[in-house]
Amino acid sequence: QQQVKQSPQSLIVQKGGISIINCAYENTAFDYFPWYQQFPGKGPALLIAIRPDVSEKKEGRFTISFNKSAKQFSLHIMDSQPGDSATYFCAASPNSGGSNYKLTFGKGTLLTVNP
Amino acid sequence: NAGVTQTPKFRVLKTGQSMTLLCAQDMNHEYMYWYRQDPGMGLRLIHYSVGEGTTAKGEVPDGYNVSRLKKQNFLLGLESAAPSQTSVYFCASRLTGAASYEQYFGPGTRLTVT
Numbered sequence: 001q002q003q004v005k006q007s008p009q010s011l012i013v014q015k016g017g018i019s020i021i022n023c024a025y026e027n028t029a030f031d032y033f034p035w036y037q038q039f040p041g042k043g044p045a046l047l048i049a050i051r052p053d054v055s056e057k058k059e060g061r062f063t064i065s066f067n068k069s070a071k072q073f074s075l076h077i078m079d080s081q082p083g084d085s086a087t088y089f090c091a092a093s094p095n096s097g098g099s100n101y102k103l104t105f106g107k108g109t110l111l112t113v114n115p
Numbered sequence: 116n117a118g119v120t121q122t123p124k125f126r127v128l129k130t131g132q133s134m135t136l137l138c139a140q141d142m143n144h145e146y147m148y149w150y151r152q153d154p155g156m157g158l159r160l161i162h163y164s165v166g167e168g169t170t171a172k173g174e175v176p177d178g179y180n181v182s183r184l185k186k187q188n189f190l191l192g193l194e195s196a197a198p199s200q201t202s203v204y205f206c207a208s209r210l211t212g213a214a215s216y217e218q219y220f221g222p223g224t225r226l227t228v229t
Contacts, residue, residue: 009155032216043119043205043220044158089157093216101146101209101216102173107157
């Protein structure tokens with residue numbers, strides 16, 4: 001059972017455009033929603049994260065939008081740059097020590113930003 | 116501060132051979148995790164540890180064993196490698212508690228089983 005569904009699988013955007021990646025979750029116990037960025041040959045690294053007490057979080061060109069009622073969250077990359085070309089993973093985790101804070105990952109989106 | 120390191124970076128095994136992957140972290144993190152990454156499958160949790168001397172199964176534990184004899188090290192073992200275990204393996208660690216959820220990942224080990 002896939003608990004976090006991510007789309008699209010791949011995305012091609014022109015430099016300066018907006019990249020949008022969407023995720024949907026099923027488990028209502030999730031309350032931490034990070035996005036990880038992974039460059040080829042490297043490990044994933046935390047990009048930005050949100051808790052459900054806010055509907056939006058912005059850090060520079062990266063914004064997470066969160067819709068608790070729809071159980072959906074998305075990553076928006078404004079003014080996309082070729083250096084943003086990477087694989088992006090959404091994830092979710094329950095806020096419970098009993099869950100051991102395990103992250104459930106989406107399947108990833110390969111973003112290509114053309115110059 | 117090296118963060119999370121993994122040894123080796125690459126390895127080729129024949130079916131039936133065994134090997135151990137080493138993960139080390141110098142951030143004094145309690146929690147450590149082993150994931151595998153396959154094309155189109157995202158990151159799937161194999162085993163994890165909530166502290167020295169503890170281990171637990173994740174989503175895809177079959178064919179793997181782990182040990183956490185020291186807080187800073189988390190070992191992943193393959194007793195009898197199979198081609199289905201060809202993958203990129205990532206180790207991650209994080210602080211305990213709800214104060215910080217971030218998991219810090221190592222650079223990965225690319226394993227090929229022929």
